[in-house]
Amino acid sequence: MMKIGLGPGLSTGYENGARAACCISVDFDVISPERYPWNRTGTESLLGLSEKHGIPLTWAICGRTAEEDQRAYHSILGSAVTQEIGVHTYSHVYADQCSEAVYEEDIEHCISVLGLASRPTTFVFPKNKEGHFALLRRMGFTSYRGALRAIGAPVQNQGLWNIRPVYYVDQKSLGAAQLIRRFIDACIARSAVFHLWMHPWSLAIDGKPDAMISEVMEPVFAHIEERGKAGLLALSTMGRLSSFAAIHGGQS
Numbered sequence: 450m451m452k453i454g455l456g457p458g459l460s461t462g463y464e465n466g467a468r469a470a471c472c473i474s475v476d477f478d479v480i481s482p483e484r485y486p487w488n489r490t491g492t493e494s495l496l497g498l499s500e501k502h503g504i505p506l507t508w509a510i511c512g513r514t515a516e517e518d519q520r521a522y523h524s525i526l527g528s529a530v531t532q533e534i535g536v537h538t539y540s541h542v543y544a545d546q547c548s549e550a551v552y553e554e555d556i557e558h559c560i561s562v563l564g565l566a567s568r569p570t571t572f573v574f575p576k577n578k579e580g581h582f583a584l585l586r587r588m589g590f591t592s593y594r595g596a597l598r599a600i601g602a603p604v605q606n607q608g609l610w611n612i613r614p615v616y617y618v619d620q621k622s623l624g625a626a627q628l629i630r631r632f633i634d635a636c637i638a639r640s641a642v643f644h645l646w647m648h649p650w651s652l653a654i655d656g657k658p659d660a661m662i663s664e665v666m667e668p669v670f671a672h673i674e675e676r677g678k679a680g681l682l683a684l685s686t687m688g689r690l691s692s693f694a695a696i697h698g699g700q701s
Contacts (some may be wrong), residue, residue: 450579452613453599453600453615454598454599454600454601455596455599455600455601455639456599456600456601456602456604456641457601457602457661458601458602458639458640458641459602459603459640459641459694459697460640461697462640463487463546463640463683463685463690464574464596464683464685464689464693465680465683466680467677467681467682467683468637468640468681468682469592469636469637469639469640469641469642469643469681469682469683470641470642470643470666470682470683470684470685470690470693471504471633471636471642471643471644471645471673471676471677471682471683471684471685472507472612472642472643472644472645472685472686472687472689472690473506473507473644473645473646473647474506474507474508474509474535474573474594474612474614474644474645474646474687475492475495475506475507475508475509475646475647475648476509476511476537476573476646476647476648477492477509477510477511477515477521477522477525477537477648477649478509478511478514478537478541478575478648479511479514479517479518479650480541480590482602484650484653484654485517485518485525487649487650487652487653487656487658488514488518488521488586488648488649489518489520489521489649490510490649490653490657490658491649491651491652491653492521492525492649493521493524493618494649494652494658494662494666495649495652495666496524496525496528496532498662498667498670499528499530499532499670500528500529500530501670502670502673502674503528503530503674503677503678503684504670504673504674504677505530505531505532505533505534505684505685506533506686507532507533507535507560507571507686507687507688508525508532508533508534508535509535509536509537509571509573509594510522510525510534510535510536510537510559510563510620510648511537511538511539511540511541511559511571511575512539512540512558512559512561512562512563513539513540513541513562513563513699514564515562515648516562521649526566533571533686533687533688533689534563534565534569535553535569535570535571535572535573535687535688536556536559536560536563536569536571536572536573536574536590537559537572537573537575538555538556538561539555539556539558539562540551540557540558540574540578542555542575543574543575543576543578544574544575544578544580544581545578545579545580546578549581549583549584552581552584553584553588554629555579556572556588557588560595563567565632568588568589568690569590569688570591570592570688571590571591571592571593571686571687571688571691572585572590572592572593572609573593573594574593574594574596577594577595577596578596579593579595579596582606582607582608582609583607583608585609586608586609587608587639590609590694591610591688591691591692591695592609592610592611592612592688592690593609593610593611593612593687594611594612594613594614594644594646594687595611595612595613595614597613598613598614598615598616599613599615600615600632600635600636600639600641600643601639601641601642601645602640602641602642602694602695603642605688605694606639608648609691610690610691610694612642612644612670612687612690612691613642613644614644614645615632615636615642615643615644615645616629616632616643616644616648617645617646617647617653618645618646618652618661618666619648619651619652620652620654620661620666621639622660622661623654623664624664624665625665626664626665626668626669627647628629629665629669630668630669630672633669633672633673633676633682634639634676637676637681642649642690643673643682644682646671652666676692682693
């Protein structure tokens with residue numbers, strides 16, 4: 450049973466005066482080698498939806514996966530829609546199972562592998578195992594995705610903005626497009642952030658993402674685009690939401 454909390458929305462509205470906001474984060478990590486083909490096809494499919502509907506995505510990149518699947522990683526960097534690149538550590542190490550020094554070294558390794566012009570400011574904890582917040586602040590991170598699901602505004606925790614998730618998509622979400630659209634509209638009604646998240650490989654059914662894309666993701670992306678064009682939903686990223694919350698106030 451999925452548990453989700455309810456918190457206050459942002460009374461000031463979001464970017465461009467929208468009533469609510471949407472962000473989609475994608476955990477780009479492969480731990481099991483057989484998932485590499487699914488990672489690639491899932492990444493390509495999500496980028497296609499992003500470009501078709503004009504919706505930016507936040508990619509939480511695991512450095513080792515970027516090294517071992519450079520084709521997929523570089524397709525993200527070359528997208529026609531500007532994608533946010535966040536950090537998901539280099540080796541998918543858990544914060545609660547290592548020292549601060551080990552965590553810092555692993556994160557710095559990831560950042561060096563990503564080869565970006567500027568340091569990322571969004572962090573996603575592997576397995577949602579939270580910890581070492583003081584270190585993340587010192588390293589320049591401003592936003593993260595917390596483990597607990599909630600409908601509400603960004604909330605500040607230990608100096609970082611928590612862009613809380615609402616719904617996780619995987620193979621069990623086949624047939625859930627209408628439910629997800631209802632979550633989107635519930636977030637709009639509460640002036641909240643609708644945060645959808647997934648792995649590229651979690652879209653694969655029998656090795657292919659086709660059914661998940663056509664039956665779930667396409668209707669959801671179309672709904673997000675429609676609500677965005679109506680001025681109800683700011684199509685944002687985790688990093689942009691944290692910047693907006695820092696100026697206009699989130700939930701402390």
